[in-house]
Each structure stands twice: as structure tokens, then as C-alpha cells.
Amino acid sequence: MNDHRTAPADPAPAPAPSEEADEVRRFWAGLGLPGLIDVHTHFMPERVLRKVWDYFDANGPLIGGLEWPITYRAEEAERTALLREFGVLAFTSMLYPHKPGMARWLNGWAAEFARRTPDCLHTATLYPEPGVEAYVREAVEAGARVFKSHVQVGAYDPADERLEQAWGLLAEARVPVVMHCGSGPAPGRHTGPEPVARLLARHPRLRLIVAHMGMPEYEEFLGLAERYDEVRLDTTMVFTDFSEGFMPFPGRALPRLAALGDRVLLGTDFPNIPYPYLHQLQALERLGLGEDWLRAVCHDNAAKLFSVA
Template identity: 50%
Template sequence: MTVPAPPLDDTDVPRFLDELGVPGLVDAHVHFLPDRVMDKVWAFFDRAAEHYGTAWPIHYRTTPDERVATLEKLGVRAFAPLVYPHKPGMGRWLTEWVTDFAARTPGAVPTATLYPEPDVTDYLGAAVSAGARVVKVHVQVGSFDPRDPLLRPAWGLLAEAGVPAVVHCGHGPIPGAHTGLDVFGEVLAEHPTLPVVLAHAGMPDFAGALDLVGRHPRVHIDTTMVGTAFTQAMTPLPDDWASRLVDVADRVVYGSDFPNIPYGVHEQVAAVAGWAAADERLGAPFLRAVLHDTPARLLGVAST
């Protein structure tokens, strides 16, 4: 089967999915946060030119209910609502908030987060016992060292439970105090069975991310913002990106970063479709795996 023509806009995504033969998108990288926290996140992006040197208009700046409805219209059948703290004391209540959000929101899978603090294993363990299927770890925003001794039992807990962590540990869009694939590589060396999704494919160190995928069988990369026109202008992919994915085709996971993106979701889907079409060894099977099968497996989403 050839790769379907990529979607031209958001309304065209369901057509694309139907032609591909998948029941919908499974998005492993979506953000829902308490209103006052999301407002602060959006205020930060309103000043993006000060931080990143380019404007970053939020494309889906709507109410939570409207955003859930937008995901449904896009053909998203399941998504991971990711939350993340930027200081101590936030990890527990954000985890409790998102647990409640997932319980009352169709399509949302239960998630959690963590921060290096004395009670991290308590609230993380409670969330995992309650059914959390993925944990968001934002090294850049949290400005913490993922090798912090306070986190060792938390990493061990996730490894033993088989619950994946979506980890933003790359230097993109700008380096943080403890970002770097080499830094997080030390965590993986200590916890080699830890299931991990490297957010944004480790941007800008794409080669370093693929190296970790090659060395650790439970490490994945996600597509979040990778290969879109906006990101290509700042952090272009290597010309042979599609061919580099051939050997790790079963460990690439769809993510969009909805709603905090400066373009429509269809652009991310089209970017992934472009990789599938660029190398005949990938094609439609790769595309189905990335957009649905692999994230569905990681998130425990039942097949239909």
C-alpha cells in the first residue's frame, strides 16, 4: 500500500487516517493543565521572541472542553494529557489533578509527573497503582538533574512497573541547566529496563537520541514538533532522517504537543507521512505503527 496523500489541513486528517486504514491517532504528547497553569504557559509563549528569537502563537488557544472536542474532530482516539511541575511541591497536586482530568475526559489515558522531592515515590507510586500509564518528565522546565538521588527510587519504580516516561531532556528549543542526551543516558545506564520516550526525538541531538534507542530496547522517540516547517527553520533534521529510522521503525511514537503549537496538527501528521514516503522500506506500515500501533501499545490502548 502506498502512503496516502498527506492532509492539507486539520479537517483533512480523518480522510488521511481512513485511507491509511487506522481507527484514529493515538497521541502520546498532549498537554492539559489546570487553567491558571496553562495561562502561565501561554503567557510564556506570548514572549517567545524574547526567549527563542521567534514568535510562537498558540494555535489552539481555546477552552479545555473545546480542545477535547478538537482532538475528537482530528480523529484522535486516545491521548496522554501530560502535566509537569517547574518547582518543588507541584508534582503531587498536578498528578492528582490530571488523574481526575483523565477519569472524566473521553479519550484521555491516566498520566502522572514527577519532581526530585522527598515524597516523589509516594505520589508516583499511588498514581501507578491507580493505573497511570505514562509519566511526564520535563528536565528543561523543571531545571532539575534527572540523576538526582531523590529520583533513583522513582526511576526504579517505573522500570519495575513498566510504565513509560515521556522525557524532555534534549537541549531544544534552548539548553537547560541539566539537559543533554548524555546526562539522561546516565539514568538509562543505571536503569536499563526503564521504558522511555525521548520527547521531540531529543531535539536538536537527533543522532544522540537514535543512539540511545539503539542501545536500549525500551527507549523510543516521539515525533513532537519534529520535521514541521516551524521547527525545520530552527532545528532541521538531517537529510537522511528517513533512512535512519528504518532500523528503529517500531520505536517511533506519534506526539503533537497539542495545544501549545504554532501551527495545525495536520502539519505534524504530514511531516511523518513525508518520512514514510521518503524511504520505501518505511511506507504505510511504518506510518500506521507511528500514528497508532506503537503509541497504543505504550499507552495500553485497546485495539479495535
């Protein structure tokens, strides 16, 4: 088994979009896949996204003060077109509130985005506030296929009692939830494995997808996936040269990751990444976990979970 930490220190400069698309398509075609499924991409109202980009430009504290250039800073239509050029068959519109009163509005936007973007998995979000169960139910009944919970930005405990009924509803409906709950790139008041462990103790059938594999508490979140059959992990930014530089994945945990190959899903954080999309794929390939593992992670696991043809 190769040790990914022997990789070059810096990713290659971003190629021209057409060249990168050719390379991405060559990657998945070489695995015999029909394309990729990316469970962690960001689309949100333009004025909200611009504020997010401004925060990255300012090297804000929630990104650990890191230099974080946005590689795919483009209009919405150009970004969706590029994912299609890459051969991404299905993607998400990860969006999240940072205060009360935002979630229902964001969910309305996301429902409309899904209607005009059929290859986007209809995404919704939530926040611990009065009425959360009602708007979560509305979103599920409207066809939401995945939820986003951002514990770090929202600064809330995922086991907050105000979310109890909403989590129960999502567990019963078997709708997956992508949750940023690890303490990277900077810790929050309620990040880390302990609050998630309390949540799962109450809702063991919740289809939780741990964003960024729980960076940097990788091994603790691997433990939760080993304990709970419905816990999954997404690869967002993990193993890339950027993340390895400050929160490396421990090589000793690679056998555990290999054993969980049926519950690891491709995620990238597109467009908010400081390197080419292709680099995430290359970072997974250089782990040396084999083509069967790559096929499962880059397509098959998500295709099964979301019933994508």
C-alpha cells in the same frame, strides 16, 4: 527515500476546524487505521495553562525567543472535542512542575481529568524532592499510565539521586515516561543525551519516550534507542517547517529512523503549536518512509505500548 528538507518553507494557513478535521480523518483512514494515538498533548489546570501560554506569548528564553503563536487557544472542552473530531482515539495530559511542591497537586488534577476524560491516558509527573517516591507510587497505584518529565523546565538532572527510587518503581511497573531531555528549542542546565545515558545505565528497563526525538541531539538519542530496547522517540514538532527552520533533522539519519519504526510514536504538542495539527501528519508523510512506517507511528506502536484497542 525522499529528503523532507525539500518541502515548502511554510505550512499552509490553518483551515477551519471542520475542514481540518476532515483532512486529518482522511489521512488516517487512507492508511487503513481506526484513528490516531497522540502521546504528547497538553492538558493541565486552566490557570497553569494560561501561564504557559503567557510565556509563549512573551517569547520567553526557554522557547529560544521564538515567535510562537498558539494555534489551539481554546477552553478545555473545546480542545478535547477537537481531538475527538480529528479521530484521536487516545491522548495524554502532559503536565510538569517547575519547582518543589507542585507535582503531587498536579497529579491530583490529572487523575480527576482522566476520570472525566476516558480517552485520555491517565498522566502523572514528578520532580526531585522529598516524598517523590511516595507520590509516584500513589499515582501508579491510582492507575497512571504515563509520566511526564520536563528536564528543561524543571532544571533538574534526570539522574538526580532523589529520583533513583522513583525511576526504579516506574521501570518495575513498566509505566512509560515521556521526557523532554533534548536541548531544543533552548538548552537547559541538564538537557542533552549525557544525563539520560547515565539514567539508562542505572535503569536500562525504564520505558523512556524521548520527546521531540531529542531535538536537536537527534542522532545521539537515536543511538540510545538503538542501545536500549525500551527507549522510544516521539515525533513532537519534528520535521515540521517550523522546527526545520532552526533545528532540522539530519537527512543522513533517516535510515536509522526507518529501522526504529517500531519504537517511534506520534506526538504533536497540541494545543501549544504554531501551525495546524494536520501539518505534523503531513510532515511525517513527506519523509517518504512508507505507509507501514506511518501506520506504526501514528497508531500501532502506541496501541501496543498502552494496550489501546
